Amino acid sequence: MGLPNASEDLSSEMEVDAFRRLFPLRYFERHLAESIRPDARPLSRARDTTISMGAVASADGSALAKIGSTTMLAAIKMEVMTPSLESPDEGCVSIDFHMPPICSPLVRPGRPAEAAPVVAKQLSDTISRHELSLVGGKAAWMVYLDIYCLDADGALFDAALLSAVAAFSNLQIPTVSLDDGKIVMLPEEQKEENSEKEPVNKEKRKLTLGGIPFSLTCILHKNYILADPTSEEESIMETLVTVVLDSSNQLVSLYKPGGAVLAYTSAVQDCIALTRQRVKELHQILEEAISGMEID
């Protein structure tokens, strides 16, 4: 296996936990040689994923996504803004990704996590602008999407993107009308009656995402490709590749932010193939979460 004999011998004498702490890389490589990972997953298997919709009552749309123990809470609030002169018919999406100190021992209050701006940038590149106009040139929607990482255990971008798209599919845009040049919310009881105030957005109660983006992060290490890494794996083997595909399998984006391992084309293709499988899984999980909401 190409491992020095010294550590072989040590490993038979030492307790497993001690070996894991002292020689993390050897520990992982010995697992990888057997095509298995310490948490008993095959190399290409992602962790169990769940989505629950409508987790935040005070938001217009929200979702909680869990990949393994990585947990993301996304909430959308809609506010009204005056569109700019250059684009009078366009609204705006503002995406904030937060890593509060509760999520990981590495984050301290007052010092924002290093990973947070990176994930926020990737998210804003992935989620594009939508038709958000209310009254041409006068009013448009400003969409505030806030994503909170509640538990950081690897593959942060994947979980954040999943919670974001789930929150968008949970979004109920409030019915509003125009009153003295200001947009006001229509009270519940007036919705059915033919009141003097005409709702401005009768039809557009949902945001339609063109193709829903899904992502998978993989670790490249030697010749191995590990899908959906935990934070322990991310800290030991540092070369990450994130592939984003939309629901019709078109490539949205691909990140390989440096790292010690240089990827061959074949490795990148393997990553994309893995992502394609994962998109199918995620799409089904999202559909189930949405249909689960409708039954209630």
Added chain:
Amino acid sequence: MAAKPSTTTTAKATYSPIDPTRKTRPPIFSGSDVDWLRPDSRGFHQCRPAFFRTGAVNSASGSAYAEFGNTKVIVSVFGPRESKKAMMYSNIGRLNCNVSHTTFATPIRGQGSDHKDFSSMLHKALEGAIILETFPKTTVDVFALVLESGGSIRFLVKQVDELDTLWFAVGDLPVVISCASVALADAGIMMYDLVASVSVSCLGKNLLIDPVLEEESYQDGSLMIACMPSRYEVTQLTVTGEWSTPHFNEAMQLCLDASAKLGKIMRSCLKEAASDEQE
């Protein structure tokens, strides 16, 4: 790109669409009007249903999630771990607390984030209960995140603008304190007892236990107790506003009774988690 507002407008340039016809509740009920219902139709001396669960955050040494009605809080405990380099030598342990709010915790985006005093209040409420001698030279970090603030949302959208005084209210602090002590127990930090915290609002002649934000906005006085129920010791007592002595005594007794009951709920949550682990 899409993340940044395309105009040069600041955050203030956007506003929430508010229903103008929404009525605000008439201020305080007068005299002996005891039929007044609380916004969540509880009795005056009835707390919100409390729910605790440990192990909410895997990467922390200990953590807990608490849900009291609409109030949802997560607390993570890290450590005991190395103190910051700049800290002086100390032969007892240090406690470091931080409370933050999500931007969607309050009905208007981003308003709940400026509770700077919550962190020090949490610190003072817990300090007396923790046996700091058991982890000399190190720090235990207690971080809380308020996911959602309690209160009747539809009402608050309008009121928050007008009532600056609302933010002097204790709000979610009792929930944060109780949840933090469960998280500390989950992390195996030695304590004399769990800290249970309850607040009471005084509205005219009536005492309302465990008030939601809406009620706090009308209150004449507020009282918050953090105590160790099985030792019958108070770690923190905050009283603000107008109180008469008999009222105060009654409120105090009410709080102590409620925290004894809350303590039982917290204990049973920890016991449940421990028995699950054994199986």
